[in-house]
Amino acid sequence: MAVTVLELQSLRDWAQAIPVPERAKQSLTIGGAASAAFGRGTVVVEIDSDTHCRVEFGVAPAGTGNTFYIPALTPRQFHVVAGHKVIAVAA
Numbered sequence: 001m002a003v004t005v006l007e008l009q010s011l012r013d014w015a016q017a018i019p020v021p022e023r024a025k026q027s028l029t030i031g032g033a034a035s036a037a038f039g040r041g042t043v044v045v046e047i048d049s050d051t052h053c054r055v056e057f058g059v060a061p062a063g064t065g066n067t068f069y070i071p072a073l074t075p076r077q078f079h080v081v082a083g084h085k086v087i088a089v090a091a
Contacts, residue, residue, distance in 0.1 A: 004028075004049070005035050005086055007042040034061050034087040042082050048075040052091040057081075063089035 007024040023042060026035045030053050038045065047055055047070055054067035057080055069091060070076050080086075 005045055005047055007038055007045055028086070028088050030088045030090055031063075032088075034085040037083050037085055038080055040082045043079060044077055045080050045086065046075050046077045047086070047088075048073075049088065053088045054091050055086050055088050057084050057086050059084055061085055061087040063087045 005026040005028060007026075024039060028035055030049075030051065049070050049072060051072050053070050054063070055070055056063050056065050056067045057078065058065070061084075067089065068076070068078070070088075
């Protein structure tokens, strides 16, 4: 069960311009620790998981607050705040 987090500087899907390549890539374990803090230039992250999960964003996310469902093999993009983190928990 792996979750991939890509930090981006702009949206990829439905964009009218050439996509910006990823800036950083992190791998998380569902139910494990939160990601590293997002970089200063990061405004969008793309989350892709090989299993259904829920994610929470924040300064110190625990996975028990406001979570978002991510279906398996269905990448989702989120606007984020630099310095925040993401955690993935079982769906």
